[in-house]
Amino acid sequence: MSDPRLPLLSTGELLRSIVGKVAEIRAREYSVMQEIAELNRRGAAAELGYKTLPQVLRHALRWDPATARRWVEQAVLLSSEITPTGSEVAARLAVTAAAAAEGTLSIEHVAAVAEVMKTLPAEAEPRLAAQVEAQVVDYAREHAPAEVRARGTTLTYALFQNDPEPRDPEPEPAGNRLTLRQSKTGDWKLAATMDAVTGAKFATLLDPLAKPRPSTAEGPDPRSRDERQGDALAELIDLMLRADQLPEHGGEPVTLTLTMAYEDLAAQTGHAVLDNGERIPVEEVRQLACSAGIIPMVMGSRSQPLDVGRRSQPLDVGRRSPLFTAGIRRALVARDHGCAFPGCSRPPKHCDAHHVHHWADGGDTRIDNGVLLCRHHHTLIHRSGWEVKMEQGVPVFYPPAWLDPLRKPRRNLLHTAA
Structure with a gap:
């Protein structure tokens, strides 16, 4: 039900109200991250029988895996740590943590600042790194996360343009890679990279199956080379399914x-x-x-x-x-x-x-x-x-009682059988 007072507010009053409430939400998000960080410090995942804390949060909060990982990552960056001797070490992004506590930064802003800080050279002085963080956070107070990333890239390049590029990704070693995805229409799309030997073997297997069909009364084979190779791959899959030696799943040949x-x-x-x-x-x-x-x-x-x-x-x-x-x-x-x-x-x-x-x-x-x-x-x-x-x-x-005190039964409704 809508609030009957809203039509009585001016546009400026509505916007100021929204800004204030969003700041409250962001401050609450920071509070939640502190609690997540405490769960992480005490090893709650192992205590509950899970491998990682994001897996616990997925069930507790119905988050997607990426969302759960992002919250845990930001919580760790914004929280102080306790050493084995009991002393407290400041948060890795202490300036960002202070701004998040005020309700100035959203979790997306925090992620943007963290990405910028990762681009600093590993040998950068802590004092200089703190200055960079402060400048990026000041910019984040007035700009969207995407703009913070762009500004951060410009800033770090200006500061370290004469330095080597230690964080450039290393070229991936040559090897065999296959990307296989199913589209919404049910078709499968694949892209592959093979080393020289594997590629030659694959071409040798495919070549006899991809030859044009003999000409008939209807004329020569109308299929393009790509179409013939696609049909040849389908035939090769059928041949593999009829092979005597196949890899196994669950102790039996692939079926x-x-x-x-x-x-x-x-x-x-x-x-x-x-x-x-x-x-x-x-x-x-x-x-x-x-x-x-x-x-x-x-x-x-x-x-x-x-x-x-x-x-x-x-x-x-x-x-x-x-x-x-x-x-x-x-x-x-x-x-x-x-x-x-x-x-x-x-x-x-x-x-x-x-x-x-x-x-x-x-x-x-x-x-x-x-x-x-x-x-x-x-x-x-x-x-x-x-x-x-x-x-x-x-x-x-x-589910366990901590997740649902009533322990209501659940089933998997994603699969056809369900």
Whole structure:
């Protein structure tokens, strides 16, 4: 509900009110950073079973990873430190900390000042560094963060233009690099750099598959060279999936699991889902199911596997082994579609199979006692107050009491199976 007094204020009064309230918000942000710094000093992450403090803040405050890291980084820069002997050392950005405490600087301003200070030569005198920080902070009091970065660059260049450039990034060593991203339309885009030997091997594999098709009554092959090489790469991937020796994920050769509801399969309607989340029209299902490296999985009405692969495989090995078989893992992939921890989007290839009731404590190795967890969340379940339970055939997670005193159950709603 809007404040009925607002229409009575002049434009100047409104703006002054906004400026004052934003200053209060910034001062409160500084106070929060001091508390974050104290958590960091006392090792709260390890105390709670987490690897890093940003991971704790992600769960406590529902922050994105980058946001949590930024707050912790700024908190450390703006806070004093206590030495093992008990003496206090001033904050690394003491001038910036004082301005932030006043409510003058936002966390974005603090990040901009920190970036400028990182550009100073490592051998710069502390007195000169303090002078640079003071000048940059004075500029930040009246300008936006982007302008602070630009001004800081100009200032440091003027002060140290005759010095060597120790902070220029070193050229990356030659090697193999591949960038692979999926677009919103579902297509994949890749860019690669290969060393001379690897590139020659790849070209040798691709060349026979990329040759123009023989001329027909319709004329010569109309595809461009790039199109022919793209089709050749797709054919090379199919050949790899049919190879005898493939790298492994979770103890079995690389495969894609094709999951479809039994009712849809019988009626030949709807779609199937690959374990990377891609939806496949029913018309393509039969063709894909015949491919090596693609495992068909039929699901019942309660998302429980009815059949794994081309022959029924046991989904319960009891106490015989603590290791999940390939068949059980495929069933877990079909059910969980990746890390089952709430909010995690990691795909199956980055996940381990975890015993909900630990095998060492008497738990069986079977599908209804297993859950897929990425390495980070697998560690978290073992070391922190988070718990996972199987309820109606699906994994449900309960947060620690410090995060949610009511410990309300949570599920991962990002994956298709959820």
